[in-house]
Amino acid sequence: MDxxxxxxxxxxxxxxxxxxxxxxxxxxxxCKHTGEKKFKIGHAGTLDPLATGLLIVCVGKYTKRIEEFQxxxxxxxxxxxxxxxxxSYDREQPVNATYPLEHINDELLFSTAKSFLGKQKQxxxxxxxxKIDGKRAYSYVKQGLSPEIKEKDIEIFDFELSDINIPxxxxxxxxxxGTYIRSIARDFGLELQSGAYLNRLCRTKIGEYSLEYAISxxxxxxxxxxxxx
Numbered sequence: 001m002d003x004x005x006x007x008x009x010x011x012x013x014x015x016x017x018x019x020x021x022x023x024x025x026x027x028x029x030x031c032k033h034t035g036e037k038k039f040k041i042g043h044a045g046t047l048d049p050l051a052t053g054l055l056i057v058c059v060g061k062y063t064k065r066i067e068e069f070q071x072x073x074x075x076x077x078x079x080x081x082x083x084x085x086x087x088s089y090d091r092e093q094p095v096n097a098t099y100p101l102e103h104i105n106d107e108l109l110f111s112t113a114k115s116f117l118g119k120q121k122q123x124x125x126x127x128x129x130x131k132i133d134g135k136r137a138y139s140y141v142k143q144g145l146s147p148e149i150k151e152k153d154i155e156i157f158d159f160e161l162s163d164i165n166i167p168x169x170x171x172x173x174x175x176x177x178g179t180y181i182r183s184i185a186r187d188f189g190l191e192l193q194s195g196a197y198l199n200r201l202c203r204t205k206i207g208e209y210s211l212e213y214a215i216s217x218x219x220x221x222x223x224x225x226x227x228x229x
Contacts, residue, residue, distance in 0.1 A: 002060075003030060003034065003039075003059055003060050004040075004060045004061070005060055005061055006058070006059065006060035006061035006062035006063075006064075006065075007058075007059055007060060007062055008044075008056055008057065008058045008059070008062045008065070008069070009026075009056070009057045009059070009215070009220065010054060010055075010056060010209055010210075010211075010213055010214040010215065011026070011054075011055045011056075011057050011214055011215060011216075011217065011220065012052070012053065012054065012055075012211060012214040012215065012216050013047050013051070013052055013053060013054075013055040013203075014052065014216070014217065015050065015052050016049050016050065017049060018049050019043050019045075019046045019047050019055060020043075022043065022055060022057065022217065023041055023042060023043050023057060025217055026041060026057055026059075026217070026220060027039050027041045029220065029221050029224050030059065030224060032224075032226040032227065033224040033225065033226060033227055034227065035227045039059065040059065040060055040061075040063050041057065041058065041059045041063065042057070042058055042063050042066050043055055043056065043057050043058075043066075044056040044057070044058060044065075044066045044067075044068075044069030044070050044206070045069065045070050045074070045177070045206065047203060048090065048092075048182070048201070049092070050090055050091060050092055050201070051201040051202065051203065052201070052202045052203075053076070053201075053202040053203035053204060053211050053214075054203045054204065054205065054206055054209065054210070054211040054214050055203075055214075056069045056206055056209065069206065069207070070177055071177050072177070072206050072207030072209075073157065073174060073175070073176060073177075073205075073206075073207060074174070074175055074176075074177065074179065074203060074205065074206055075158075075172070075173070075174045075175075075203070075204050075205035075206075076171075076172070076173050076174075076175075076181055076201055076202065076203050076204065077170070077171065077172045077173075077201075077202050077204055078170070078171060078173075078181065078198060078199070078200045078201035078202060079168055079169065079170050079171070079198075079199040079200040080168070080169045080171060080185050080188060080189075080196045080197070080198060080199060081167050081168060081196065081197055081198075081199040082101055082104060082166060082167040082168075082169060082189065082192065082194055082195070082196045083098060083099050083100070083101040083166075083167045083194055083195055083196075084097065084098045084099065084167075084195050084196075084197060085097050085099070085186065085189065085195040085196070085197055086197045087126075088125060088182070089125050089180075089182035089183060089185050089186045089197050089198055090182050090185070090197055090198040090199070090201075091197070091198070091199060095197075097195060098195070099189070099193075099194040099195040100194060101166055101167060101194060103193070103194075104166060104192055104194060106164055108192065109161055109164060109169060109192070110161060112188065112191045112192055113159045113160070113161050113171070113188075114159070115191065116156050116159050116184065116187075116188070116191075117156050117157070117158075117159060118155065118156065119153065119154070119155045120153075120154060120155070120156070121151040121152070121153060121154075122151060122152050122154045122179065122180065122183050122184075122187070123149055123150075123151050123152075123183060124149055124152060124180050124183060125180055125182050125183055125186075126149060152178050153178075154175060154176050154178055154179040155175065155176040155179075156173065156174070156175050156176075156179070156184075157174040157175060157176075158172065158173065158174040159171065159172075159173050160172045160173075168199065174205075181198060181201055182197075182198045185197050185198040
């Protein structure tokens with residue numbers, strides 16, 4: 001494999017790792033493998049630290065295809081926790097409010113999920129890497145600021161619910177690029193006249209590429225051992 005000519009890898013991102021940490025680790029492995037001090041590498045679509053699943057990482061000339069991969073349809077599975085919210089819309093931050101659950105039943109859950117299908121506007125989380133005036137949104141939070149985040153155009157193609165065991169609800173969502181599942185959790189809770197946050201998330205597909213064909217970082221390291229001197 002001519003890595004400088006380009007290649008892309010399907011990686012199963014570990015829990016608690018940032019996407020940047022995955023890329024940094026892979027870059028270190030490839031530099032040790034090739035003997036090069038620099039290596040062109042980047043990922044095609046961020047996953048939050050508490051999310052797992054498919055991350056496409058491009059190296060060499062394939063980094064020019066990052067935008068192409070980013071534009072592909074995404075698919076996720078995960079779990080919402082109903083009746084509560086957090087500032088980050090997931091488990092990264094502690095619960096900041098609780099809401100009633102008694103009125104929520106299966107019929108309401110399924111009809112609410114169906115109402116999310118199609119093109120729509122979405123407000124990304126403030127606890128995110130989205131840029132506002134050249135700075136990451138989360139950097140404002142660290143300064144105690146709450147800037148306004150502009151709505152984004154997204155599309156939800158599929159929104160299926162399974163294994164309903166209130167307050168936990170499992171889901172599968174297929175969506176366009178730029179969709180924040182954490183924001184869907186927030187909005188889902190609002191539509192239920194309650195609250196919700198993202199408890200678990202795994203990206204299973206990016207376009208035609210599936211998590212079942214992804215490799216772990218350990219497997220990647222085995223494929224590219226250090227260069228023998």
